[in-house]
Amino acid sequence: MREVAVIGIGQTPVREEWEKSLRLLAGEAVLQALADGGRRRADGIFVGNMVGGAANNQQHLGAYIADWVGLRYSEAVHLETACSSGSAAFRAALIAVASGELDSAVTVGVEKMTDSPGSEITTALATAADADWETDQGLSFVVLNALLMKRYMHEHGWKHEHFAPFSMNAHANGVYNPNARFRKPISMETYTKSALIADPINLMDASPMGDGAAAALLVPADQAPKNGNYPIIRVAASGAATDALAVHDRPDPLWLSAAEKSAQQAYQQASLTPKDIDLFEVHDAFSIMACLSLEATGFAERGQGPRLAMDDEIRPTGRIPIATRGGLKARGHPIGATGMYQIVEVVQQLRGECGETQVENARIGMAQNIGGSGSNIITHILKAG
Amino acid sequence: MREVAVIGIGQTPVREEWEKSLRLLAGEAVLQALADGGRRRADGIFVGNMVGGAANNQQHLGAYIADWVGLRYSEAVHLETACSSGSAAFRAALIAVASGELDSAVTVGVEKMTDSPGSEITTALATAADADWETDQGLSFVVLNALLMKRYMHEHGWKHEHFAPFSMNAHANGVYNPNARFRKPISMETYTKSALIADPINLMDASPMGDGAAAALLVPADQAPKNGNYPIIRVAASGAATDALAVHDRPDPLWLSAAEKSAQQAYQQASLTPKDIDLFEVHDAFSIMACLSLEATGFAERGQGPRLAMDDEIRPTGRIPIATRGGLKARGHPIGATGMYQIVEVVQQLRGECGETQVENARIGMAQNIGGSGSNIITHILKAG
Numbered sequence: 001m002r003e004v005a006v007i008g009i010g011q012t013p014v015r016e017e018w019e020k021s022l023r024l025l026a027g028e029a030v031l032q033a034l035a036d037g038g039r040r041r042a043d044g045i046f047v048g049n050m051v052g053g054a055a056n057n058q059q060h061l062g063a064y065i066a067d068w069v070g071l072r073y074s075e076a077v078h079l080e081t082a083c084s085s086g087s088a089a090f091r092a093a094l095i096a097v098a099s100g101e102l103d104s105a106v107t108v109g110v111e112k113m114t115d116s117p118g119s120e121i122t123t124a125l126a127t128a129a130d131a132d133w134e135t136d137q138g139l140s141f142v143v144l145n146a147l148l149m150k151r152y153m154h155e156h157g158w159k160h161e162h163f164a165p166f167s168m169n170a171h172a173n174g175v176y177n178p179n180a181r182f183r184k185p186i187s188m189e190t191y192t193k194s195a196l197i198a199d200p201i202n203l204m205d206a207s208p209m210g211d212g213a214a215a216a217l218l219v220p221a222d223q224a225p226k227n228g229n230y231p232i233i234r235v236a237a238s239g240a241a242t243d244a245l246a247v248h249d250r251p252d253p254l255w256l257s258a259a260e261k262s263a264q265q266a267y268q269q270a271s272l273t274p275k276d277i278d279l280f281e282v283h284d285a286f287s288i289m290a291c292l293s294l295e296a297t298g299f300a301e302r303g304q305g306p307r308l309a310m311d312d313e314i315r316p317t318g319r320i321p322i323a324t325r326g327g328l329k330a331r332g333h334p335i336g337a338t339g340m341y342q343i344v345e346v347v348q349q350l351r352g353e354c355g356e357t358q359v360e361n362a363r364i365g366m367a368q369n370i371g372g373s374g375s376n377i378i379t380h381i382l383k384a385g
Numbered sequence: 386m387r388e389v390a391v392i393g394i395g396q397t398p399v400r401e402e403w404e405k406s407l408r409l410l411a412g413e414a415v416l417q418a419l420a421d422g423g424r425r426r427a428d429g430i431f432v433g434n435m436v437g438g439a440a441n442n443q444q445h446l447g448a449y450i451a452d453w454v455g456l457r458y459s460e461a462v463h464l465e466t467a468c469s470s471g472s473a474a475f476r477a478a479l480i481a482v483a484s485g486e487l488d489s490a491v492t493v494g495v496e497k498m499t500d501s502p503g504s505e506i507t508t509a510l511a512t513a514a515d516a517d518w519e520t521d522q523g524l525s526f527v528v529l530n531a532l533l534m535k536r537y538m539h540e541h542g543w544k545h546e547h548f549a550p551f552s553m554n555a556h557a558n559g560v561y562n563p564n565a566r567f568r569k570p571i572s573m574e575t576y577t578k579s580a581l582i583a584d585p586i587n588l589m590d591a592s593p594m595g596d597g598a599a600a601a602l603l604v605p606a607d608q609a610p611k612n613g614n615y616p617i618i619r620v621a622a623s624g625a626a627t628d629a630l631a632v633h634d635r636p637d638p639l640w641l642s643a644a645e646k647s648a649q650q651a652y653q654q655a656s657l658t659p660k661d662i663d664l665f666e667v668h669d670a671f672s673i674m675a676c677l678s679l680e681a682t683g684f685a686e687r688g689q690g691p692r693l694a695m696d697d698e699i700r701p702t703g704r705i706p707i708a709t710r711g712g713l714k715a716r717g718h719p720i721g722a723t724g725m726y727q728i729v730e731v732v733q734q735l736r737g738e739c740g741e742t743q744v745e746n747a748r749i750g751m752a753q754n755i756g757g758s759g760s761n762i763i764t765h766i767l768k769a770g
Contacts, residue, residue, distance in 0.1 A: 001484055021517060044625075052512075053438050057520060059512040060467040063627040063760040067634070073646055075625040076761065077473050080463045082445040088462050092477060099386055099484030127437075127444040132406060135442060240429075240460040242448040249452070261458055375448040376461065 001098040005224035008037025008217035014181040014332030016114040017211035026110040029213035037217040043102040044075040048089035048109035049336035054124035055116040082128030084371030086339025087378035109340030110213035130246040146198035149288035156303035163287040164191040165309035174326025176356040181332030205287040210332035214340035230351035237381040239265030258377035259296035274298035281342035282322040283370035339369035350384035386483040390609035393422025393602035399566040399717030401499040402596035411495040414598035422602040428487040429460040433474035433494035434721035439509035440501040467513030469756030471724025472763035494725030495598035515631040531583035534673035541688035548672040549576040550694035555708040559715025561741040566717030590672040595717035599725035615736035622766040624650030643762035644681035659683035663747040666727035667707040668755035724754035735769040
């Protein structure tokens with residue numbers, strides 16, 4: 001297959017968007033990405049979204065968005081893998097262009113959550129868990145993550161406060177991202193004293209929902225503009241794996257097998273190891289998820305995720321910077337859009353556009369997007385030059 | 386890209402399945418397809434579904450089904466393009482295998498509609514139309530199709546009874562399909578005297594919903610078993626195109642541009658013309674859709690679809706047999722599954738397994754799956770030998 005480059009990116013600020021439909025949000029990001037890549041069209045559009053049908057009365061987002069952005073008649077499709085829907089769309093677009101089936105494709109992740117009743121959103125989000133064996137028993141996503149975090153603390157001897165650096169790093173970085181939902185640093189005291197949601201998860205462990213869209217334009221790498229303001233950003237690898245949908249079906253609930261497998265696929269494709277990765281946009285929907293993801297992908301020993309964070313290694317100046325633009329925690333987590341925000345942010349880092357949170361000499365960036373409580377995980381590696 | 390073959394198929398009868406979850410339905414079809422193809426695993430699973438989130442409280446169908454059928458850890462993704470979701474999933478699987486990204490893939494279309502409240506299903510189906518400009522104005526799918534049919538009758542001078550052969554052919558063929566929802570032939574009198582739903586569409590113009598799943602196993606053609614009971618079934622072409630989501634945005638609402646474009650792509654890929662097609666599994670969600678599809682794909686002159694049907698050319702012995710296993714009208718239309726039923730039925734024809742409705746010497750079969758009221762149309766051509 002041919003090599004593919006990301007030549008354009010676009011994103012809307014993650015916030016409450018009561019005045020804009022899914023169409024308007026997605027359109028803004030797509031048109032930005034096309035303009036950024038110097039194109040007016042793409043052969044296909046791949047849309048990542050999760051709750052459009054339940055919360056916005058709109059499915060069929062491929063045709064819906066294609067026409068709006070001037071791509072009427074182009075192929076268009078909507079992909080869904082719960083919270084990793086954005087990356088699933090990116091991966092489908094990537095394969096379409098790499099294979100030669102399409103000569104260009106735009107991917108957009110979009111979600112609009114804040115002007116629906118809270119109960120409707122909670123119900124919609126719960127469709128990512130196992131309806132028969134989790135949701136119907138009363139388990140919500142935050143509860144599932146609380147159970148994981150509690151068990152993790154028990155097994156490895158950490159206290160709640162040891163997870164603070166994940167949240168503090170994300171919020172510190174979000175300050176400098178104009179598209180982040182929250183742009184205030186938080187203190188240790190804020191972290192420890194925040195309202196409990198589901199013991200031990202408090203408000204500062206949980207990412208906020210939000211409305212937003214992020215998009216990327218993919219073309220064969222040999223068609224990427226040369227001598228631009230930044231190096232060509234190539235997609236070096238794409239890996240995807242699943243795990244049991246219900247957490248209780250996994251032999252080891254504290255090990256994200258799908259994160260490990262998709263990352264290993266990606267490392268092998270790119271002939272890289274974790275040591276080669278300059279930054280990692282991690283799926284910190286909850287502190288515990290950031291921690292488990294770092295372990296399963298080879299950046300921390302098992303049970304030692306909090307240690308990596310406490311040693312400041314996850315900051316922009318550390319060994320493996322994560323959430324460099326705020327992550328899910330501070331940039332926000334508009335479910336089906338999140339994976340595309342991660343990709344866009346990695347591109348920004350590799351272009352050297354991240355100002356105060358720029359990772360020095362960033363050449364290789366990784367993004368990992370987690371669907372459900374670890375049941376559908378997609379990992380991409382991008383490379384500058 | 387390498388050539389791909391369908392080596393296994395599976396399907397459940399379309400009916401009311403109050404005792405089976407989405408997982409059980411999809412699982413039956415997938416396991417049949419794997420067994421039929423003589424395999425125990427596939428590298429990836431691609432799921433087509435539309436209303437799972439709204440009607441079954443279950444999204445994230447990739448991981449949900451993968452684990453159930455013994456494919457835990459495999460890549461798995463859910464695709465949605467309204468009523469053409471099944472074909473969208475097939476096309477994604479095809480590209481993944483053709484490109485070499487995966488060495489095998491199973492596609493399943495699945496839908497479960499009959500044990501949810503009718504109002505919930507109507508609301509869920511309406512998410513395939515334009516929420517802002519159609520649904521919120523009170524347009525439902527049957528109403529949109531009624532407007533098209535009325536206009537078509539006005540423009541081309543046909544009466545309602547001239548559409549009878551579409552319905553009569555579908556029901557006549559459905560009699561011999563053990564998986565069809567309705568297995569009774571209908572008379573001209575039944576057609577003309579059926580209850581009106583939305584003038585001029587009556588019960589016999591509209592396809593019934595239902596629960597069901599259909600699946601196919603794809604591998605590189607050079608890995609297809611040789612010297613089996615039937616020829617190798619190759620995927621000769623795949624085309625996909627969109628149109629404006631809202632019907633009123635189309636310059637010519639009576640011309641399915643996306644049907645024409647996706648079919649033309651397919652003809653070109655396969656170096657074929659409509660004359661070469663031995664049978665055509667058409668998307669007869671409503672009589673008018675079968676008619677418009679036949680015209681846009683080159684089987685009838687504009688405005689002459691009913692003539693083709695009245696001349697008996699759409700029967701299994703005619704020039705272009707359609708709905709050979711009952712079509713959406715008699716086999717049933719479990720939305721996200723329909724596209725995969727069409728593919729499975731084309732494979733059955735090319736294998737020569739269709740008994741009383743077998744098309745003689747069928748070597749090349751086409752399936753066209755329509756999402757929304759013509760806004761996302763996917764066309765596949767399969768070839769025996």
